[in-house]
Amino acid sequence: MSSKNFQDSHDVDLLNELRHSIDNIDAALIYMLSERFKCTRQIGFIKAQTNLPATDNKRESNQKQRLRALAKDSSLNPDFAEQIFDLIVSEVVKNHKDISRQLNNKQQK
Numbered sequence: 001m002s003s004k005n006f007q008d009s010h011d012v013d014l015l016n017e018l019r020h021s022i023d024n025i026d027a028a029l030i031y032m033l034s035e036r037f038k039c040t041r042q043i044g045f046i047k048a049q050t051n052l053p054a055t056d057n058k059r060e061s062n063q064k065q066r067l068r069a070l071a072k073d074s075s076l077n078p079d080f081a082e083q084i085f086d087l088i089v090s091e092v093v094k095n096h097k098d099i100s101r102q103l104n105n106k107q108q109k
């Protein structure tokens, strides 16, 4: 296989364009995550006020099934999609427990 010089201006332009796209996609991911955490924060307050547990395994299992199918349809590794989901949910559940602790401490004072 022949290797060509990376300094070829077309390659450099393409690399820069792709990196620009990645920066935009990363920004969108952060924005979407922030919006998701705003929703889960509200759910955290509802759960704390109504004594519902921080974790809902049935809901998570349905979400995972759906996300794995979506990943497959989008040529993304379903295991990778599930890992990302698990990482996000673990942070959500931690936040829910914090909210519950804060609300219950306030009520005791």
Ligand SMILES: C=C(O[C@@H]1C=C(C(=O)O)C=C[C@H]1O)C(=O)O
Residues within 6 Å of the ligand: 040, 043, 054, 055, 056, 057, 059, 060, 063, 088, 089, 092, 093
């Ligand atoms: C947000 C919730 O709480 C937890 C977090 C979930 C999530 O981040 O999607 C899903 C289920 C729960 O374990 C919920 O019950 O809907």
